[in-house]
Amino acid sequence: MGLKGALLILVVATAGSVFYLQSSNKQPYEWPRNGYFGPGHPKQDDTTIRPFKINVSEEEIKELKRRLQTARIGHEQLENVSDFTFGFNKKTLLQFRDYWLNKYDWRKAEAQLNAFPQFTTQIEGVKVHFLHVKPPANKYKTVIPLLLAHGWPGNVYEFYKIIPLLTDPNNKLKPTIPSTVAFEVIAPSIPGYGWSEAGHKSGLNQIATARIFKKLVVERLGHDKFIAQGGDWGSAIVGNIGRMYPEHVYGIHMNSVFFMGNVKGNLLLLAGTIVPKLVYANREFDNFSFKTLFLEIIKESGYMHIQATKPDTIGVGLNDSPLGLMAYIIEKFSTWTNAGYRNLPDGGLLNRFTQDELLTIVSIYWFNQNILQSQRYYREFFADQGVQDFSGSYLKAPTGYASPPHDLGERIPPEVAKTMANVTHFTLLQEGGHFTAFEVPVPLANDIFNFAAKVAPVGVPPSKAKKGSEL
CATH class of the missing domain: 3.40.50.1820 (Alpha/Beta hydrolase fold, catalytic domain)
Structure with missing residues (x-):
């Protein structure tokens, strides 16, 4: 590990520890x-x-199909990007839209549910x-x-x-x-x-x-x-x-x-990055890196900052567009299943799931208009320090x-x-x-x-x- 990497880890760990110490000095959360x-x-x-x-009505199903048929897609895939590193790529987007519109059977999913x-x-x-x-x-x-x-x-x-x-x-x-x-x-x-x-x-x-x-x-x-x-x-x-x-x-x-x-957890993460064999008993963690953990979470948590601050703004757009909703949700089932899937042309989406399974998750959000309300859950957490402190206290x-x-x-x-x-x-x-x-x-x-x-x-x-x- 280079000096810059070690310094980054030290800064992050120290900041986290100071933040924790400051919050822990407060009165216990009631x-x-x-x-x-x-x-x-x-x-x-x-x-x-x-x-x-x-029991979703036929009118709602027809309205979903109408919106999928008239969805506006105004971008082209970058010529030198064929994977999910920029997000949901266009080829996979069109394939999933076609399947949702022409082959996906909500009534079959409804019976399963x-x-x-x-x-x-x-x-x-x-x-x-x-x-x-x-x-x-x-x-x-x-x-x-x-x-x-x-x-x-x-x-x-x-x-x-x-x-x-x-x-x-x-x-x-x-x-x-x-x-x-x-x-x-x-x-x-x-x-x-x-x-x-x-x-x-x-x-x-x-x-x-x-x-x-x-x-x-x-x-x-x-x-x-x-x-x-x-x-x-x-x-x-x-x-x-x-x-x-x-x-x-x-x-x-x-x-x-x-x-x-x-404090203790952050210090263990820092020490375990530098000398993992002295800190962690299991050899699974011999190559553990707090820097990798931190940077990977940064890469994948842009959605979190939006939802933790102004969920009602982005929620309006996602609730109005089934295609936008689909891309926003299903993209998480790519990288969150395996970070390496980000580098695959189809995001590795079908390595663990079927199109029907993924579209059932999205359809539940669509028919119940869940997305804005579910995003508020982030705002509720991050806007209340007491909730954060309590949820992070020792179990x-x-x-x-x-x-x-x-x-x-x-x-x-x-x-x-x-x-x-x-x-x-x-x-x-x-x-x-x-x-x-x-x-x-x-x-x-x-x-x-x-x-x-x-x-x-x-x-x-x-x-x-x-x-x-x-x-």
């Missing part, structure tokens, strides 16, 4: 015990749980949509409630591959997962995403979401204790559930670390981390992860990126079962995961 995000003055919630089915039981209920003034999938009756000796929390730019559709593995593992994964254990899955849509109502007032942030999801699982569904799992924003949500309600969780499982920076609940090799930046070493949470279970997955449940559901499901064996009630036996190395 998170609100209740909230109301419905229209008008606070009203009592309708606690009824109602069955829900997705409606295959799992789903419901709505009102919590803190907003309608909350959730999947609630139980194991077959009397088949499993131990059934553990499991909350799954999604992130951006995803939605609950990310979980449609992994849910059958969790709720009926004996049918799907035998013999890697024991037949005596299964999960009862509760997968809510974050308010403003999918079919959950957006807040009518500001303040519906990652702490409020944690509170709403806890009310759903404990107060509406009657589970006093559960495991919570998530990635992306989902990791912040479930982490906050563990901070706020430790008495209600067996443990918290994540497939991405929500690293807000702390005492037992925490499991399944680390995919191709998440944004580089893997976070376990020594660093342990400065953020009580990490009792750490697994280096051998494949997968940021959208782990969507990309590699089998190894992730195995890891959730292994984590449950450590933290859940007596009688939950450990499983033997075939993929991934547990540390």
